[in-house]
Amino acid sequence: MTTLYGLADLTIGTGENVTRLRLFDGPLDLSFKHCAITSDFVAEFVALRYLASRSLYREVRHNVGYLTNELIENAVKFREGGEVLVEASIEANTFRAKVSNFIDKATAQRFQHLLSEITTGDPGERLIERIEANAMQASMSSSGLGLLTLMSDYGAHFAWVFGSREQGHKIPLETYASITVPDFSN
Secondary structure: OOOEEEOOOHHHHOOOOOOEEEEEOOOOOHHHHHHHHHHHHHHHHHHHHHHHHHHHHHHHHHHHHHHHHHHHHHHHOOOOOOOOOEEEEHHHOEEEEEEEEEEEEEHHHHHHHHHHHHHHOOOOHHHHHHHHHHHHOOOOOOHHHHHHHHHHEEEEEEEEEEEEOOOOOOOEEEEEEEOOOOOOOO
């Protein structure tokens, strides 16, 4: 059975004109450096259309880069081997991304529990609660802060689909995200 968290509308697709990048797990290993390089590439690719306005270019590059980096870092950090597929598109004033990878059953259960907590209620309030809880208990994980920051401060929308077709002990995970970008005609 497929399990969905977040906005079902995001899972319809990433649009007609999609850029796909595959990060292969091979002899070089996937690391956080690959995440930064890939997210910088996607951000630059999207932001180039705003070069006429230095402030819009920097805003779009930063916002898209931050969102994409968070998604790719989570995929690399929690993946259970294999590649990470990054898909990105822009239509009208919406940037959409989809990151696909595999995770193990235990990670899937922990992540689903986290998503149950952070996807209910106001993201701004959840962010403050999470920061306060982390400050009071040094041993508590800061997991979810990046996603909550994106939801609260950047207006990002998310959906997560945990697939039903396990491959051995691996579960497919698709993470969808969207963020508003300025109208290109401005």
